[in-house]
Amino acid sequence: MPTRTLHLNAFLMGVGHHEAAWRHPRTEPARLTDVRHYQQLARIAERGRLDSVFLADSLALQGDVRHNALGGLEPLTLLAALAAVTDHVGLIATVSTTYNEPFHVARKFASLDHISGGRAGWNIVTSAGEAEARNFGIERPAHADRYARAAEFLDVVTGLWDSWEDDAVVGDRLGGVYADAGRIHPLDHDGPHFRVRGPLNTSRPPQGHPLLVQAGSSEDGKDFAARYAEAVFTAQQTLADAQAFYTDLKGRLARYGRHPGDLLVLPGISPVIGSTEREARRLEQELQDLIIPAYGLAQLSHLVGIELTEDALDRPLPDVSAETEGAQSRRRLVIDLARRENLTVRQLLGRLAGGRGHRVLAGTPERIADEIQLWFENGAADGFNVMPPVLPGGLEDFVDHVVPELQIRGLFRREYEGRTLRDNYDLPRPASRRARPPAGERPDAADTVGSADAVVAS
Amino acid sequence: MPTRTLHLNAFLMGVGHHEAAWRHPRTEPARLTDVRHYQQLARIAERGRLDSVFLADSLALQGDVRHNALGGLEPLTLLAALAAVTDHVGLIATVSTTYNEPFHVARKFASLDHISGGRAGWNIVTSAGEAEARNFGIERPAHADRYARAAEFLDVVTGLWDSWEDDAVVGDRLGGVYADAGRIHPLDHDGPHFRVRGPLNTSRPPQGHPLLVQAGSSEDGKDFAARYAEAVFTAQQTLADAQAFYTDLKGRLARYGRHPGDLLVLPGISPVIGSTEREARRLEQELQDLIIPAYGLAQLSHLVGIELTEDALDRPLPDVSAETEGAQSRRRLVIDLARRENLTVRQLLGRLAGGRGHRVLAGTPERIADEIQLWFENGAADGFNVMPPVLPGGLEDFVDHVVPELQIRGLFRREYEGRTLRDNYDLPRPASRRARPPAGERPDAADTVGSADAVVAS
Numbered sequence: 001m002p003t004r005t006l007h008l009n010a011f012l013m014g015v016g017h018h019e020a021a022w023r024h025p026r027t028e029p030a031r032l033t034d035v036r037h038y039q040q041l042a043r044i045a046e047r048g049r050l051d052s053v054f055l056a057d058s059l060a061l062q063g064d065v066r067h068n069a070l071g072g073l074e075p076l077t078l079l080a081a082l083a084a085v086t087d088h089v090g091l092i093a094t095v096s097t098t099y100n101e102p103f104h105v106a107r108k109f110a111s112l113d114h115i116s117g118g119r120a121g122w123n124i125v126t127s128a129g130e131a132e133a134r135n136f137g138i139e140r141p142a143h144a145d146r147y148a149r150a151a152e153f154l155d156v157v158t159g160l161w162d163s164w165e166d167d168a169v170v171g172d173r174l175g176g177v178y179a180d181a182g183r184i185h186p187l188d189h190d191g192p193h194f195r196v197r198g199p200l201n202t203s204r205p206p207q208g209h210p211l212l213v214q215a216g217s218s219e220d221g222k223d224f225a226a227r228y229a230e231a232v233f234t235a236q237q238t239l240a241d242a243q244a245f246y247t248d249l250k251g252r253l254a255r256y257g258r259h260p261g262d263l264l265v266l267p268g269i270s271p272v273i274g275s276t277e278r279e280a281r282r283l284e285q286e287l288q289d290l291i292i293p294a295y296g297l298a299q300l301s302h303l304v305g306i307e308l309t310e311d312a313l314d315r316p317l318p319d320v321s322a323e324t325e326g327a328q329s330r331r332r333l334v335i336d337l338a339r340r341e342n343l344t345v346r347q348l349l350g351r352l353a354g355g356r357g358h359r360v361l362a363g364t365p366e367r368i369a370d371e372i373q374l375w376f377e378n379g380a381a382d383g384f385n386v387m388p389p390v391l392p393g394g395l396e397d398f399v400d401h402v403v404p405e406l407q408i409r410g411l412f413r414r415e416y417e418g419r420t421l422r423d424n425y426d427l428p429r430p431a432s433r434r435a436r437p438p439a440g441e442r443p444d445a446a447d448t449v450g451s452a453d454a455v456v457a458s
Numbered sequence: 459m460p461t462r463t464l465h466l467n468a469f470l471m472g473v474g475h476h477e478a479a480w481r482h483p484r485t486e487p488a489r490l491t492d493v494r495h496y497q498q499l500a501r502i503a504e505r506g507r508l509d510s511v512f513l514a515d516s517l518a519l520q521g522d523v524r525h526n527a528l529g530g531l532e533p534l535t536l537l538a539a540l541a542a543v544t545d546h547v548g549l550i551a552t553v554s555t556t557y558n559e560p561f562h563v564a565r566k567f568a569s570l571d572h573i574s575g576g577r578a579g580w581n582i583v584t585s586a587g588e589a590e591a592r593n594f595g596i597e598r599p600a601h602a603d604r605y606a607r608a609a610e611f612l613d614v615v616t617g618l619w620d621s622w623e624d625d626a627v628v629g630d631r632l633g634g635v636y637a638d639a640g641r642i643h644p645l646d647h648d649g650p651h652f653r654v655r656g657p658l659n660t661s662r663p664p665q666g667h668p669l670l671v672q673a674g675s676s677e678d679g680k681d682f683a684a685r686y687a688e689a690v691f692t693a694q695q696t697l698a699d700a701q702a703f704y705t706d707l708k709g710r711l712a713r714y715g716r717h718p719g720d721l722l723v724l725p726g727i728s729p730v731i732g733s734t735e736r737e738a739r740r741l742e743q744e745l746q747d748l749i750i751p752a753y754g755l756a757q758l759s760h761l762v763g764i765e766l767t768e769d770a771l772d773r774p775l776p777d778v779s780a781e782t783e784g785a786q787s788r789r790r791l792v793i794d795l796a797r798r799e800n801l802t803v804r805q806l807l808g809r810l811a812g813g814r815g816h817r818v819l820a821g822t823p824e825r826i827a828d829e830i831q832l833w834f835e836n837g838a839a840d841g842f843n844v845m846p847p848v849l850p851g852g853l854e855d856f857v858d859h860v861v862p863e864l865q866i867r868g869l870f871r872r873e874y875e876g877r878t879l880r881d882n883y884d885l886p887r888p889a890s891r892r893a894r895p896p897a898g899e900r901p902d903a904a905d906t907v908g909s910a911d912a913v914v915a916s
Contacts (some may be wrong), residue, residue: 062659
């Protein structure tokens with residue numbers, strides 16, 4: 001087995017990533033809010049020795065619920081329920097830095113990390129959309145402001161995770177000392193966006209820091225990833241684009257004193273799997289035949305910023321030049337795709353229906369393994385964010401047929417080698433920035449948590 | 459079995475409610491952040507057919523961590539992990555209305571309610587303490603402001619839970635209609651504290667509304683409970699005080715068009731159980747002998763608002779007249795207790811160590827059942843909030859010895875009769891305030907959720 005190992009994340013989305021998945025006979029849309037569905041998916045991922053499962057999120061009902069299975073579960077509560085039925089697979093939840101407070105986010109991820117024995121990961125998003133802003137009564141912040149807030153948010157959250165040193169809990173029952181208050185530190189953060197005293201009221205997470213994941217592909221997003229993220233999910237349609245993104249992102253790490261191996265690049269791939277090419281194409285066609293054009297048209301109109309009607313379906317995508325709110329890199333990808341392949345709007349909708357701009361690949365397990373290997377060995381990917389078109393069937397197909405092929409080729413683990421998400425991703429456990437100084441240089445009392453603060457009335 | 463049934467909630471707190479529990483040989487303080495500990499407790503509660511388990515919370519490290527096992531898990535993530543290993547027991551989490559946004563709270567409880575099959579409850583707190591305010595960078599709001607915000611917060615949260623009608627999801631795969639957009643409504647709330655557009659992005663919870671629980675005993679707190687709460691946790695030391703509280707609270711319900719049976723009053727009780735009175739007293743004494751006076755002194759000083767030192771231990775509680783921040787009703791209870799029983803500060807600390815002002819009752823299972831029956835049958839309680847001094851042992855003792863005694867007396871269920879927390883508490887499922895109007899009076903398009911709002915880039 002080569003020293004560099006492929007990493008695979010299962011991106012779980014309702015009953016599948018294809019927008020018409022809920023209409024396909026292989027799915028049961030009533031399972032959208034059924035925890036047993038997601039527990040089954042997590043167990044399948046673990047059976048396949050996948051690194052992690054991942055839940056996207058937004059803070060508004062987005063998309064036309066008339067024509068898609070929307071309105072599912074909240075990621076952090078759901079992942080805690082998945083932690084209870086799995087032992088190894090990582091658990092990555094999306095949480096916004098724009099509509100949250102860092103104390104809550106630090107605490108919930110610390111808690112999930114304890115609950116899962118060190119398997120929590122945080123996909124950091126800054127929430128571009130107008131709909132989310134309207135659920136929190138604020139004006140949608142500008143792009144740069146969102147990233148400035150996100151950077152300060154990360155400093156606070158990681159500071160809170162470090163507020164308890166690893167060995168703060170002493171547990172001396174006879175001596176009556178539960179914790180060494182000299183190893184629990186206030187944060188005393190006072191910045192433009194947040195004032196947070198700390199310490200956290202949960203001890204340091206098993207991973208030190210839950211894994212930091214990011215998905216923005218704008219310039220600000222890539223710089224943010226280079227500074228903070230340990231894994232990046234990205235949408236890439238071609239090998240050349242993926243290589244360029246990979247090289248760009250890895251090249252930015254040195255600015256922040258980091259090495260190329262400190263961050264994994266994981267492009268999305270939606271594998272439509274058949275035992276023959278023909279069977280794969282048939283499944284793909286079945287799903288395409290279930291598309292409701294009005295649904296995709298509305299999504300596409302919003303993304304490109306012009307109102308597209310059914311009249312536009314069999315014509316090329318009109319010229320779109322104005323910037324729209326958020327998601328610029330996804331917008332650029334979609335326009336480039338339409339132009340490069342000279343697609344009509346209908347054809348473009350078909351290409352987006354499977355993965356919202358992520359790469360869709362229909363074929364046999366061997367063919368899908370070939371593509372994974374090609375990208376992995378040619379500077380385009382450290383692994384993949386696997387987005388099955390239908391769930392659970394598409395994930396079962398991947399685990400039962402593609403994973404064994406990758407194992408045979410020596411690209412993927414046959415057994416888990418550790419217990420934490422960081423172990424799965426071969427990433428180190430961060431030291432605390434408040435690691436204990438040598439005796440004689442101990443912080444003075446003003447820097448420690450001593451006397452009682454308040455009685456908890458309950 | 460009488461038509462009026464006793465209700466029992468297991469209040470789970472670390473390794474026990476006694477402040478010295480972590481030092482006692484029957485506990486393992488390292489389990490404070492171990493999910494298996496809490497899963498074991500939830501299973502024990504379910505084995506005893508208890509109505510629910512409950513987790514308190516605060517948003518700061520409160521109390522002196524040198525001398526108590528503090529720094530545990532966040533309630534919502536933890537309860538989701540308990541949902542995964544239980545089938546009937548209710549799951550009640552404390553969440554503050556002062557340091558949260560209603561959209562998040564509505565969504566997380568809706569999610570927990572789906573995950574648990576209708577077993578979620580929300581203990582609503584307004585967070586009186588200074589330490590919590592400092593973790594969120596704001597000034598501590600005044601008492602009345604906290605309750606005004608809480609009331610608006612509740613209106614928004616319940617409105618969001620009602621934003622999807624129960625039958626909004628149609629799931630017509632052939633026709634391509636997932637949901638009837640005419641049955642999903644924006645909230646368009648615009649009030650002094652919140653502007654929230656809605657709808658929620660999670661469908662209506664199985665219980666309609668997760669159960670609403672409250673614990674404040676101030677005048678504002680009691681009015682809030684009478685308006686919104688369906689169960690109230692309260693600290694009461696004497697039968698007379700408990701009867702007065704019960705009568706007062708039930709009497710307030712009519713002002714809000716509610717009936718006495720719409721709200722359950724559940725005083726706290728910390729049962730120290732022995733097979734003989736002597737064995738119970740011995741366990742109580744073992745715990746008292748492990749008390750570290752400095753811990754309780756700091757807690758008590760904070761509560762009453764004067765600095766008490768070890769010199770004060772063997773004297774009566776000094777005169778304390780000034781008001782302090784928050785927790786006024788608990789402060790009054792503690793001062794009354796010291797005066798009524800003419801206690802020294804050391805004796806008072808001993809009385810508070812077991813339940814922070816809640817009633818501690820040491821005795822045989824029969825004696826504890828007697829007291830429960832006495833309060834239940836004499837207008838003081840609809841049930842109890844059971845606070846075992848050590849965990850899991852104290853909960854096992856209660857379930858294995860007190861519960862059977864209550865069952866023999868016909869006071870408590872032998873089997874669960876329903877599936878939801880509302881079923882356990884014999885409380886009705888609320889209708890949606892947006893229940894579907896008859897055909898012909900359907901809301902117009904402006905009041906429904908139609909076209910796509912945004913593409914989710916992920």
